Amino acid sequence: MITVCRIEELPPGESLRITDGVPAPIAVFNADGTIYAVDDTCTHQDASLADGWLEGCFVECPLHTALFDLRTGMPTCAPAKTPVRTHQVSVENGHILLHISVGEPA
Amino acid sequence: MKHITVVGASLAGLSTVRSLRAEGYDGAVTVVGEERHAPYDRPPLSKEFLLGDVDAAALALGDADEDEALAADWVLGERAVGLDTADRSLTLASGRRLRTDGVVIATGASPRALPGAEHLTGIHTLRTLDDAQALRDALRGGFAPRVVVIGAGFIGAEVASTARRLGADVTVVEAAETPLERQLGREMAEIVASLHADNGVRLLRGTGVAGFTGDSAVTGVRLADGRLLPADVVVVGVGVRPTTDWLAGTGVRVDDGVVCDAGCATDVPGVVAVGDVARCPHPFTGRHARIEHWSNATDQARTAARTLLTGAPAVPPATAPYFWSDQYGVRIQMAGHVPAGAVPEIVEGDVEERSFVAVYRYGEAASPVAALALNRAKLFNRLRRTLAPATTTAVA
DSSP states (O other), X not given: OEEEEEGGGSOTTOEEEEOTTSSSOEEEEEETTEXXXXXXXXXXXXXXXXXXXXXXXXXXXXXXXXXEETTTOOBOXXXXXXXXXXXXXXXXXXXXXXXXXXXXXX | OOEEEEEOOSHHHXXXXXXXXXTTOOSEEXXXXXXXXXXXXXXXXXXHHHHTXXXXXXXXXXXXXXXXXXXXXXXXXXXXXXXXXXXXXXXXXXXXXXXXXXXXXXXXXXXXXXXXXXXXXXXXXXXXXXXXXXXXXXXXXXXXXXXEEEOOSHHHHHHHHHHHHTTOEEXXXXXXXXXXXXXXXXXXXXXXHHHHHHTTOEEEOSOOEEEEEOSSBOOEEEETTSOEEEOSEEEEOSOEEESOGGGTTSSOOBSSSEEOOTTSBOSSTTEEEOGGGEEEEOTTTOOEEEOOOHHHHHHHHHHHHHHHHXXXXXXXXXXXXXXXXXXXXXXXXXXXXXXXXXXXXXXXXXXXXXXXXXXXXETXXXXXXXXXXXSOHHHHHHHHTTOOOHHHHSOO
């Protein structure tokens, strides 16, 4: 488990890229008040999803505009075909906590 | 419409098949592709693939599940050589004829060649997977080759960058004084051009090529000013020609590409064109020009599919054209259209660090008409959505 930041440090519409203490970079989003975390690297080609455009609970890859559903990690349109792995997040005592998934994406 | 034939099996062709199915078309689809490969992604050919970081399988655009869902008949390794618009049939190089109701022209473009290269080995162009494999083999031959890249456009710059990373001694020869000036404007183009020198690659500007030396294998590039650049590998990246020869005499109007309306419709009913080969008026740029961007091939596919299925020109999205390039570890992203007189302003980052975002403003209202980013994807993607066509912001 990793403490990401205080909740007020990630306001709605914002994202963070976590690189310390994780096997591979993870992107954390505040989508209209709900916190999501997914693997940061687009499954299509090398791009950081934390840099992507957030719309509802979808993030658009900043390179090819593939859309991923942050709830499931599933791509909803080409060119991405493979889901990104999702990670559990919780908010405790005003901090966002990240519980890293292991293994393959669903 | 019961049978649609897509001529061209690359991104534009595959995207049109996807769009036809997404629009509910459930008739037959045949895709004719000159290359023997199933559709693959071309941008990595000058980058990750050339470097050896990914193999050909990783470039596949489709997969088995999608193939089944699309239910198209793939005719690969076959070139279309004729189209009979009265009879609604296509002729392939093998002599085979295909009857069809609708036709999607997605034949793309092929690299321009330079005279004198025909009889020499070691002179490459880069468009296809096979081209990239041949160049990859040449660059990774076990010694550090001397590489001369002719043309400092995006392909040339990316190949130079990759060759440099593979340890080659690289010189880039560019006919213009400032490469990419038309796309980026002079000030920003100069910054991007400086990436070559930053990374130990020589850029010779305003320099024409007179010919090549060598008997069977190339040994050098002769410049217009008489200088000779010794070379083991030469890469020619001087632009492309749209693949339209096969349409001569068919009634489909061709003039630097297939001439289309904004909905991708050609002069011939039931025939549309998409991707690099299609010359459509663009609602954002206001220009009637071919656009050779990856994102244009996918955007146009939706428009062309709707036009073909409804028989009336579909309205294209008025989004800003977008492209990217990876050079020397720097991700360059550009959106919009830079008209003469647009002024770039750095809004974030630092030019010296090669990490910044510039917004181009135009007209009395100083409206944002284009955005350029080096290694700054996040702000770039926000700004990309705020751009306005210069045609609507221009002062009359």
